[in-house]
Amino acid sequence: MHRRHFLSAALGGAIAALAIEAKAAELKEIRIGFQKAGVLFAFKQRRTLEIAFEPQNIAIKWIEFPFGPPILEALATGSVDFGFTGDAPPIFSQAAGADLLYVAALPRNSIEGIVVRADSAIRAIADLKGKAIAIPKGSSAHNMTIAALETVGLSFNDIKPVYLAPADGFAAFSRGSVDAWTIWDPYFALAQKAGARVVALNTEVEQPSQFFLAAKSFAQAHPQTLTKLIDVFARELAWARAHRPELAQAIHDATGIDQEAILKAVQRADLDVVPLNEQIVANQQAAADRFFRAGLIPKQIAVRDIIWTWTPSS
Missing domain, CATH: 3.40.190.10 (Periplasmic binding protein-like II)
Structure with a gap:
């Protein structure tokens, strides 16, 4: 058997x-x-x-x-x-x-980061409260944004997400339609070269x-x-x-x-x-x-x- x-x-x-x-x-x-x-x-x-x-x-x-x-x-x-x-x-x-x-x-x-224009009054993660941030929806930048906010006791509901694909995000950021932009390389490096100031890096708030x-x-x-x-x-x-x-x-x-x-x-x-x-x-x-x-x-x-x-x- x-x-x-x-x-x-x-x-x-x-x-x-x-x-x-x-x-x-x-x-x-x-x-x-x-x-x-x-x-x-x-x-x-x-x-x-x-x-x-x-x-x-x-x-x-x-x-x-x-x-x-x-x-x-x-x-x-x-x-x-x-x-x-x-x-x-x-x-x-x-x-x-x-x-x-x-x-x-x-x-x-x-490497990715949250960037603002050089003349922005935003200096720290906490300053992002109530601000419009360009983010590619459902992306690693989405995760990084939430992780950064949590480090200072803020939630995702404390900002105004503007969901844009990378190329559209760069355009909106460049013309001042948003207050900040969370993005990855090479777009992040491109923003830095254009004079953007870094508010936070992903490696500072998470392990990506x-x-x-x-x-x-x-x-x-x-x-x-x-x-x-x-x-x-x-x-x-x-x-x-x-x-x-x-x-x-x-x-x-x-x-x-x-x-x-x-x-x-x-x-x-x-x-x-x-x-x-x-x-x-x-x-x-x-x-x-x-x-x-x-x-x-x-x-x-x-x-x-x-x-x-x-x-x-x-």
Whole structure:
């Protein structure tokens, strides 16, 4: 009896494994969501992923987005398989019930800050009370703003958020339509170059990370492909750490953003990818709890419920 059960279970497992392998064998394309002003664009230009997956006849399709939240929407709807964003977008996506997975992290990779114009009377975080702040909605800047306010006993309800994508935020900030702007590099570096004064840095009020994310269905059907994908990105980031001027040049060529500002952003980024450890998960959970307290997500979530373990290749 036990033997029959064992053989039945073994046969079932073998059939399931064959089904997964057959589905994986059907993979013809990996769709990657990226932001034009980020490091992934430089990797796109280098065609490293295309070369790595060419022997498997798997094409790489790059899909551009203005910032992180639309990438998560695309993951949720099945329009992309893999993406790269800051800390807040996956929190909103998980709270909305989307099937996604954190697959790797880039700790301290992006510097961002709250900036004001040089002639502003705002000198400290507490001075932001009642002020209009441009923020890309559902982004890491959203999280950073709440974290900064909490350090001085203020809540998100104490400011007037003006939700704008990065390019629109820069325009509104430049013409004085808002009192402050929370934004990440390279736009942050661009604002600094234009004379903006920094009220707070994200590293002063939180412990930020950026993340590689995958659709859950993609990770389940193609785990080896996903591992290889992150391994290739890890090698690209190693290249980037050793070739920061070249990385800055590639991003500048793609975006037209001031080269000096791009280089400043690239020079202060860590550019290191790691599996999610306990500290990174705890930091991300703190961000999720922050959004829940602010009433910006409908329920509490457990970040560790959607972690996919990546083991780097030796």
